[in-house]
Amino acid sequence: MSIKTKAVLAGALVGAVGLTGCATASAGGSSSGSKSISVVGFSVMKTANTKVIADFKKTSAGKGVTFKQSYGASGDQARAVVSGLKADEAHLSLEPDVAKLVDAGKVASDWKSGANAGPDNGILTQSVVVIVVRKGNPLGIKTWDDLTKKGVKIVTPNPGSSGSAKWNILAAYGHVLANGGSEADAQTYLTSFLKNVVALPGSGKDATTAFEGGTGDVLLSYENEAIEARQAGADVDYIVPPQTLLIQNPGVLTKTASSSAKAFLKFQQSTKGQTDYAEQGFRPLEDSIKVTVKGANDPSDPFPAPQTLMTIDKDFGGWTSANTKYFDETDGIVTKALEASGKS
Structure with a gap:
């Protein structure tokens, strides 16, 4: 059974880094037309994003896009971005870590309600x-x-x-x-x-x-x-x-996010993106998504x-x-x- 909620959300630089392709943007962030996306996430997203990124690359918006990825403890990751770690998207464990980015001027204060917030007030995954x-x-x-x-x-x-x-x-x-x-x-x-x-x-x-x-x-x-x-x-x-x-995990774009990063976040928020996450054990944000989940106690009724x-x-x-x-x-x-x- 999936859960749908609209409730408002409630220094090491990186713990682990995986690279796909190369990053070409300057240290201040990606230019708007860049085909490179820097994703900074909390640790458990490292495996989950593999399929999501692969499926995004199959779309017209994802063709030719390369990714730089950094994963680690959510609080450490937020502090790393504040200290200069390049990020187009920050997918963190909880709202106070996003607040650090807002306070540092890295993320817009309207991340829960602005154009990139998606249908769930800035929430990207839940469990x-x-x-x-x-x-x-x-x-x-x-x-x-x-x-x-x-x-x-x-x-x-x-x-x-x-x-x-x-x-x-x-x-x-x-x-x-x-x-x-x-x-x-x-x-x-x-x-x-x-x-x-x-x-x-x-x-x-x-x-x-x-x-x-x-x-x-x-x-x-x-x-x-x-x-x-x-x-x-x-x-x-x-x-x-x-x-x-x-558990509700926010996904936000930085103020310097590339157009490719904006397209990637939209894909993550989409039914296809949410289905990919659900198949890997995240409770989908859309009630309509029904999946069989290998590894769940009951794969046919995983949530x-x-x-x-x-x-x-x-x-x-x-x-x-x-x-x-x-x-x-x-x-x-x-x-x-x-x-x-x-x-x-």
């Missing part, structure tokens, strides 16, 4: 937070509460660099509120949760790599990342918990509706509020809990 476990689920993990049991070892990215980490932690924290608990109850849960965290890798992709390499019993991840891992042969299972959080689907806007007051409340570098609830756990 939900899931719990990834070893094949056969040997610990019998079913809900968020199981993660605080003695001996359960959790892997989740570091919220200091990774956007996916923020989605993950808010999903875990928010399930307490969704079940009628208070903020104090949720903070108590967070303390117990963090005691069981054994690794805080720099990005969502790094966290998956660590888990596949044998670290931990449980990985918190995007649903699409779990599906992609299974498509690639990883010996894991995943659970969509009864209460989880809708089941959770019992309670939380959103940043409805349950956390939007990203502007949530980022300060939970992740402020000094006073954030999660920041303080991480420091108290000795794992900041």
Whole structure:
């Protein structure tokens, strides 16, 4: 079941770089007529964009276009663009990372409503937070509460660099509120949760790599990342918990984006582009898109509706509020809990 929402969204230069063709634009950005597109994305988009780019190149607008691609932790990627990493398109994990680009004058302030925003207010991909476990689920993990049991070892990215980490932690924290608990109850849960965290890798992709390499019993991840891992042969299972959080990833153009980059973003927003993403495990933005997804728990019904689907806007007051409340570098609830756990 796909999810359609119109809600407003809620320094290392690169983590990994892949090149297709060559870039010819100046350091300040691509000229409007350039046939080269520089894409800067959060880590889990590296594999997902392969098919999307290949299909775009088959279109009239994509013929002869070359791509320069950079992928890494979303927060690091945003800081890299601010520091001068060339980008026509920035496809990041969450709104606060785009806000960094707006504040730096790299992206227009009307990115949610302007000509390039598309039909979903600047959202380009979406997913939900899931719990990834070893094949056969040997610990019998079913809900968020199981993660605080003695001996359960959790892997989740570091919220200091990774956007996916923020989605993950808010999903875990928010399930307490969704079940009628208070903020104090949720903070108590967070303390117990963090005691069981054994690794805080720099990005969502790094966290998956660590888990596949044998670290931990449980990985918190995007649903699409779990599906992609299974498509690639990883010996894991995943659970969509009864209460989880809708993940929405913005895709924006910089002020110097080339005309080819504008065409590419339109393709990504199109039914074909969204179908490509859906086949790789992202929940489509169009309700009409129905796909069979290899690697999903049920390939014929790959996107089941959770019992309670939380959103940043409805349950956390939007990203502007949530980022300060939970992740402020000094006073954030999660920041303080991480420091108290000795794992900041």
